[in-house]
Amino acid sequence: MAHKRGGIEMEGPDVPVAPMLDMAFQLLTFFVLTYRAAPVEGQFVMNLLPPQAATAMAAAAAEPSASNDLPASLRTLPVVLRGDDQGRLAQVSIADLDVSNAPKAPAEELDRHFLDPDAPFDQTLIKVDPNLRYSDLMTIIDAFTDAFVRAKKEPKLSFDELRAGDGA
Amino acid sequence: MAGGVISKEKAEPNLTPLLDIVFQLITFFMLVINFASDNYDQRINLPDAGSARPVEDDSRISEDRLVLNVDSEGRLLQGEKVMGIDEAAQSIRHQADLVKLSLRSSGVKFDPATGSLPTTIILRADKETTFGAVLGIIKACQSQGFRKFALKAMIRS
16 A cells, blocks of 8 residues: 655555454354343342251240340241242231231331331241242342341341241 | 546555454453353243342352252253252252362361351242242252352342
8 A cells, every 4th residue: 555755655564454354243243143141130148047947946945145135036027928829929927917918018017127126126037838939939038138228237037938837 | 538548546445444343342242241151041030129139249159159040840950950859959969068078178177067168059040939949959958058048039120
Protein backbone atom coordinates (compact mmCIF):
# COMPACT_ATOMS: atom_id res chain seq x y z
CA MET A 1 0.00 0.00 0.00
CA ALA A 2 1.41 3.38 -0.96
CA HIS A 3 1.51 6.23 1.54
CA LYS A 4 2.33 9.79 0.75
CA ARG A 5 4.32 11.67 3.34
CA GLY A 6 5.82 15.08 2.68
CA GLY A 7 5.37 14.65 -1.02
CA ILE A 8 7.40 11.38 -1.06
CA GLU A 9 5.52 8.25 -1.88
CA MET A 10 6.44 5.47 0.59
CA GLU A 11 5.75 1.77 0.11
CA GLY A 12 4.54 0.22 3.40
CA PRO A 13 4.07 -3.49 4.17
CA ASP A 14 0.80 -4.73 2.76
CA VAL A 15 -0.65 -6.92 5.51
CA PRO A 16 -3.52 -9.08 4.30
CA VAL A 17 -6.33 -8.55 6.79
CA ALA A 18 -8.90 -10.80 5.11
CA PRO A 19 -7.54 -14.17 6.48
CA MET A 20 -7.37 -12.69 9.96
CA LEU A 21 -10.95 -11.54 9.58
CA ASP A 22 -11.95 -15.04 8.47
CA MET A 23 -10.39 -16.50 11.59
CA ALA A 24 -12.01 -13.87 13.76
CA PHE A 25 -15.41 -14.64 12.28
CA GLN A 26 -14.89 -18.34 12.93
CA LEU A 27 -14.00 -17.64 16.54
CA LEU A 28 -16.99 -15.33 16.84
CA THR A 29 -19.29 -18.02 15.41
CA PHE A 30 -17.95 -20.54 17.91
CA PHE A 31 -18.53 -18.25 20.88
CA VAL A 32 -21.99 -17.18 19.69
CA LEU A 33 -23.06 -20.81 19.23
CA THR A 34 -21.66 -22.05 22.56
CA TYR A 35 -22.90 -19.06 24.53
CA ARG A 36 -25.60 -19.90 27.01
CA ALA A 37 -26.80 -17.31 29.46
CA ALA A 38 -25.94 -18.53 32.97
CA PRO A 39 -29.07 -18.91 35.08
CA VAL A 40 -29.41 -16.36 37.86
CA GLU A 41 -29.30 -18.73 40.77
CA GLY A 42 -29.39 -17.75 44.39
CA GLN A 43 -29.14 -19.80 47.53
CA PHE A 44 -30.16 -20.05 51.16
CA VAL A 45 -27.15 -20.99 53.25
CA MET A 46 -27.91 -22.73 56.51
CA ASN A 47 -26.45 -25.08 59.06
CA LEU A 48 -28.87 -27.96 59.33
CA LEU A 49 -28.75 -30.03 62.48
CA PRO A 50 -28.82 -33.81 62.26
CA PRO A 51 -32.32 -35.34 62.56
CA GLN A 52 -31.94 -36.48 66.16
CA ALA A 53 -30.93 -33.06 67.41
CA ALA A 54 -33.63 -31.30 65.40
CA THR A 55 -36.31 -33.55 66.81
CA ALA A 56 -34.95 -33.30 70.30
CA MET A 57 -34.81 -29.54 70.09
CA ALA A 58 -38.55 -29.13 70.43
CA ALA A 59 -39.23 -32.14 72.58
CA ALA A 60 -36.63 -31.94 75.27
CA ALA A 61 -35.37 -29.05 77.30
CA ALA A 62 -31.90 -28.75 75.91
CA GLU A 63 -29.00 -27.13 77.69
CA PRO A 64 -29.57 -23.43 78.14
CA SER A 65 -27.27 -21.26 76.11
CA ALA A 66 -24.94 -18.75 77.70
CA SER A 67 -26.90 -15.83 76.32
CA ASN A 68 -30.36 -17.03 77.21
CA ASP A 69 -31.48 -18.90 80.34
CA LEU A 70 -34.58 -20.29 78.65
CA PRO A 71 -34.41 -23.88 77.47
CA ALA A 72 -34.20 -24.44 73.73
CA SER A 73 -37.73 -25.81 73.63
CA LEU A 74 -39.11 -22.42 74.74
CA ARG A 75 -36.84 -20.45 72.43
CA THR A 76 -37.94 -22.49 69.43
CA LEU A 77 -40.78 -21.18 67.30
CA PRO A 78 -42.77 -24.22 66.18
CA VAL A 79 -44.06 -24.06 62.62
CA VAL A 80 -46.17 -26.72 60.92
CA LEU A 81 -46.70 -26.87 57.15
CA ARG A 82 -49.41 -29.14 55.80
CA GLY A 83 -50.04 -29.95 52.17
CA ASP A 84 -53.16 -31.03 50.30
CA ASP A 85 -53.53 -34.12 48.11
CA GLN A 86 -51.70 -32.36 45.26
CA GLY A 87 -48.79 -31.46 47.53
CA ARG A 88 -49.71 -27.76 47.56
CA LEU A 89 -49.44 -25.75 50.76
CA ALA A 90 -52.80 -26.03 52.51
CA GLN A 91 -52.18 -24.93 56.07
CA VAL A 92 -49.52 -22.97 57.91
CA SER A 93 -49.40 -23.01 61.70
CA ILE A 94 -47.02 -20.67 63.49
CA ALA A 95 -46.74 -21.12 67.26
CA ASP A 96 -49.87 -23.33 67.19
CA LEU A 97 -51.87 -20.60 65.47
CA ASP A 98 -53.32 -21.30 62.04
CA VAL A 99 -52.28 -18.68 59.52
CA SER A 100 -53.68 -18.12 56.06
CA ASN A 101 -51.41 -19.51 53.36
CA ALA A 102 -51.79 -16.32 51.34
CA PRO A 103 -48.32 -15.02 50.39
CA LYS A 104 -48.15 -12.15 52.91
CA ALA A 105 -49.90 -13.74 55.91
CA PRO A 106 -47.00 -15.92 57.19
CA ALA A 107 -44.60 -12.97 56.83
CA GLU A 108 -46.88 -10.73 58.95
CA GLU A 109 -47.21 -13.42 61.62
CA LEU A 110 -43.45 -13.98 61.68
CA ASP A 111 -42.86 -10.23 62.05
CA ARG A 112 -45.20 -10.27 65.05
CA HIS A 113 -42.94 -12.85 66.72
CA PHE A 114 -39.50 -11.74 65.63
CA LEU A 115 -39.94 -7.97 65.97
CA ASP A 116 -41.37 -8.26 69.47
CA PRO A 117 -38.47 -7.68 71.89
CA ASP A 118 -40.24 -9.73 74.59
CA ALA A 119 -40.71 -12.76 72.35
CA PRO A 120 -38.26 -15.49 73.38
CA PHE A 121 -37.88 -17.10 69.95
CA ASP A 122 -34.46 -17.14 68.36
CA GLN A 123 -34.73 -20.38 66.39
CA THR A 124 -37.37 -22.15 64.36
CA LEU A 125 -38.33 -25.76 63.89
CA ILE A 126 -40.38 -26.31 60.75
CA LYS A 127 -42.30 -29.56 60.63
CA VAL A 128 -43.20 -30.22 57.04
CA ASP A 129 -45.68 -32.59 55.44
CA PRO A 130 -43.47 -35.04 53.49
CA ASN A 131 -45.78 -34.72 50.47
CA LEU A 132 -45.45 -30.94 50.31
CA ARG A 133 -43.85 -29.69 47.11
CA TYR A 134 -40.38 -28.21 47.42
CA SER A 135 -41.48 -24.99 45.67
CA ASP A 136 -44.12 -24.36 48.37
CA LEU A 137 -41.58 -25.03 51.12
CA MET A 138 -39.26 -22.56 49.42
CA THR A 139 -41.91 -19.77 49.63
CA ILE A 140 -42.02 -20.30 53.40
CA ILE A 141 -38.19 -20.36 53.68
CA ASP A 142 -38.25 -17.16 51.64
CA ALA A 143 -40.73 -15.56 54.09
CA PHE A 144 -38.59 -16.67 57.05
CA THR A 145 -35.40 -15.31 55.55
CA ASP A 146 -37.10 -11.96 54.95
CA ALA A 147 -38.48 -11.92 58.50
CA PHE A 148 -35.06 -12.72 59.99
CA VAL A 149 -33.49 -9.94 57.91
CA ARG A 150 -36.14 -7.41 59.02
CA ALA A 151 -35.61 -8.45 62.66
CA LYS A 152 -31.82 -8.33 62.17
CA LYS A 153 -31.47 -11.86 63.52
CA GLU A 154 -29.31 -14.71 62.34
CA PRO A 155 -31.55 -17.26 60.60
CA LYS A 156 -31.71 -20.51 62.57
CA LEU A 157 -33.92 -23.03 60.86
CA SER A 158 -34.35 -26.74 61.34
CA PHE A 159 -36.56 -29.09 59.38
CA ASP A 160 -38.30 -32.22 60.43
CA GLU A 161 -40.86 -34.49 58.90
CA LEU A 162 -44.45 -33.96 60.02
CA ARG A 163 -45.74 -37.20 61.45
CA ALA A 164 -49.31 -38.23 62.14
CA GLY A 165 -50.45 -36.56 65.35
CA ASP A 166 -47.86 -33.76 65.20
CA GLY A 167 -49.30 -30.31 65.86
CA ALA A 168 -52.83 -31.67 65.98
CA MET B 1 -9.71 9.20 -25.50
CA ALA B 2 -10.21 7.08 -22.41
CA GLY B 3 -12.82 4.70 -23.83
CA GLY B 4 -10.52 1.70 -24.30
CA VAL B 5 -8.45 2.23 -21.15
CA ILE B 6 -9.13 -0.25 -18.36
CA SER B 7 -8.32 0.97 -14.92
CA LYS B 8 -6.13 -1.56 -13.09
CA GLU B 9 -6.72 -0.06 -9.66
CA LYS B 10 -8.46 -2.52 -7.33
CA ALA B 11 -11.12 -1.54 -4.84
CA GLU B 12 -9.54 -2.15 -1.43
CA PRO B 13 -12.09 -1.85 1.34
CA ASN B 14 -10.56 -1.00 4.68
CA LEU B 15 -11.21 -4.08 6.81
CA THR B 16 -9.41 -2.87 9.95
CA PRO B 17 -12.48 -1.28 11.65
CA LEU B 18 -14.50 -4.41 10.91
CA LEU B 19 -11.76 -6.55 12.44
CA ASP B 20 -11.73 -4.29 15.51
CA ILE B 21 -15.45 -4.79 16.03
CA VAL B 22 -15.21 -8.55 15.55
CA PHE B 23 -12.38 -8.75 18.10
CA GLN B 24 -14.45 -6.76 20.56
CA LEU B 25 -17.36 -9.15 20.09
CA ILE B 26 -15.04 -12.14 20.57
CA THR B 27 -13.69 -10.59 23.77
CA PHE B 28 -17.25 -10.05 25.04
CA PHE B 29 -18.31 -13.65 24.37
CA MET B 30 -15.09 -15.02 25.86
CA LEU B 31 -15.74 -13.12 29.07
CA VAL B 32 -19.39 -14.03 29.48
CA ILE B 33 -19.21 -17.64 28.33
CA ASN B 34 -19.80 -20.20 31.04
CA PHE B 35 -17.81 -23.36 30.45
CA ALA B 36 -18.28 -24.59 34.03
CA SER B 37 -21.94 -25.34 33.50
CA ASP B 38 -21.81 -29.06 34.28
CA ASN B 39 -23.16 -28.39 37.77
CA TYR B 40 -26.16 -26.59 36.32
CA ASP B 41 -28.20 -29.59 35.35
CA GLN B 42 -30.77 -28.38 32.85
CA ARG B 43 -33.20 -31.12 33.88
CA ILE B 44 -33.73 -29.36 37.22
CA ASN B 45 -36.32 -26.58 37.43
CA LEU B 46 -35.40 -24.69 40.56
CA PRO B 47 -38.10 -23.02 42.67
CA ASP B 48 -38.31 -19.21 42.78
CA ALA B 49 -37.35 -17.19 45.83
CA GLY B 50 -37.00 -13.45 46.18
CA SER B 51 -34.63 -13.35 49.12
CA ALA B 52 -32.13 -15.97 47.93
CA ARG B 53 -28.61 -14.58 47.99
CA PRO B 54 -26.65 -14.34 44.77
CA VAL B 55 -23.99 -17.03 44.66
CA GLU B 56 -21.07 -14.63 44.14
CA ASP B 57 -21.99 -12.51 47.16
CA ASP B 58 -22.10 -15.32 49.66
CA SER B 59 -18.79 -15.53 51.48
CA ARG B 60 -20.09 -18.18 53.90
CA ILE B 61 -19.75 -20.89 51.28
CA SER B 62 -16.41 -22.62 51.50
CA GLU B 63 -14.45 -23.53 48.42
CA ASP B 64 -15.05 -27.16 49.23
CA ARG B 65 -18.50 -28.03 47.90
CA LEU B 66 -20.54 -30.96 46.71
CA VAL B 67 -23.35 -30.31 44.26
CA LEU B 68 -26.39 -32.60 44.50
CA ASN B 69 -29.07 -32.39 41.81
CA VAL B 70 -32.44 -33.87 42.81
CA ASP B 71 -35.02 -34.31 40.04
CA SER B 72 -38.82 -34.02 40.23
CA GLU B 73 -39.09 -37.71 41.15
CA GLY B 74 -36.74 -37.25 44.10
CA ARG B 75 -33.85 -39.10 42.44
CA LEU B 76 -30.26 -37.94 42.61
CA LEU B 77 -28.75 -37.01 39.24
CA GLN B 78 -25.03 -37.44 38.73
CA GLY B 79 -24.18 -36.81 35.11
CA GLU B 80 -26.20 -39.33 33.12
CA LYS B 81 -26.65 -41.54 36.16
CA VAL B 82 -30.01 -41.47 37.96
CA MET B 83 -29.96 -42.80 41.51
CA GLY B 84 -32.68 -43.80 43.94
CA ILE B 85 -32.38 -42.87 47.61
CA ASP B 86 -30.37 -46.00 48.58
CA GLU B 87 -27.87 -45.57 45.78
CA ALA B 88 -27.75 -41.82 46.50
CA ALA B 89 -26.95 -42.50 50.18
CA GLN B 90 -24.15 -44.81 49.06
CA SER B 91 -22.76 -42.14 46.72
CA ILE B 92 -22.92 -39.50 49.48
CA ARG B 93 -21.12 -41.89 51.86
CA HIS B 94 -18.43 -42.38 49.24
CA GLN B 95 -18.02 -38.60 48.84
CA ALA B 96 -17.86 -38.18 52.63
CA ASP B 97 -15.16 -40.87 52.84
CA LEU B 98 -13.13 -38.96 50.27
CA VAL B 99 -13.50 -35.71 52.26
CA LYS B 100 -12.50 -37.49 55.50
CA LEU B 101 -9.50 -39.06 53.77
CA SER B 102 -8.48 -35.64 52.52
CA LEU B 103 -8.84 -34.19 56.05
CA ARG B 104 -6.80 -37.05 57.52
CA SER B 105 -4.03 -36.57 54.98
CA SER B 106 -3.86 -32.88 55.86
CA GLY B 107 -3.63 -33.71 59.57
CA VAL B 108 -7.14 -32.60 60.60
CA LYS B 109 -8.91 -34.95 63.02
CA PHE B 110 -12.60 -35.57 62.44
CA ASP B 111 -14.87 -36.85 65.18
CA PRO B 112 -17.96 -38.36 63.53
CA ALA B 113 -20.06 -37.91 66.69
CA THR B 114 -19.51 -34.19 67.16
CA GLY B 115 -17.60 -32.90 64.17
CA SER B 116 -18.94 -31.52 60.96
CA LEU B 117 -17.29 -31.77 57.58
CA PRO B 118 -16.14 -28.48 56.06
CA THR B 119 -17.80 -29.30 52.72
CA THR B 120 -20.91 -27.33 51.80
CA ILE B 121 -23.70 -29.36 50.20
CA ILE B 122 -25.17 -27.40 47.31
CA LEU B 123 -28.67 -28.81 47.00
CA ARG B 124 -30.34 -28.17 43.64
CA ALA B 125 -33.77 -29.74 43.98
CA ASP B 126 -36.54 -29.56 41.39
CA LYS B 127 -39.53 -27.44 42.42
CA GLU B 128 -41.91 -30.35 41.77
CA THR B 129 -40.13 -32.77 44.08
CA THR B 130 -41.56 -33.48 47.52
CA PHE B 131 -40.10 -32.40 50.83
CA GLY B 132 -39.87 -36.07 51.86
CA ALA B 133 -37.48 -36.80 48.98
CA VAL B 134 -35.33 -33.75 49.75
CA LEU B 135 -35.28 -34.61 53.45
CA GLY B 136 -34.09 -38.13 52.57
CA ILE B 137 -31.07 -36.64 50.80
CA ILE B 138 -30.46 -34.12 53.63
CA LYS B 139 -30.57 -36.91 56.23
CA ALA B 140 -28.17 -39.04 54.18
CA CYS B 141 -25.75 -36.08 54.16
CA GLN B 142 -26.22 -35.35 57.87
CA SER B 143 -25.55 -38.97 58.81
CA GLN B 144 -22.14 -38.65 57.12
CA GLY B 145 -21.22 -35.45 58.96
CA PHE B 146 -22.27 -32.78 56.46
CA ARG B 147 -23.88 -29.83 58.25
CA LYS B 148 -23.49 -26.89 55.87
CA PHE B 149 -26.16 -26.67 53.22
CA ALA B 150 -26.99 -24.21 50.49
CA LEU B 151 -30.48 -24.63 49.06
CA LYS B 152 -30.56 -23.32 45.51
CA ALA B 153 -33.40 -21.25 44.05
CA MET B 154 -33.88 -18.95 41.11
CA ILE B 155 -33.73 -15.31 42.11
CA ARG B 156 -37.11 -13.81 41.39
CA SER B 157 -36.79 -10.36 39.91
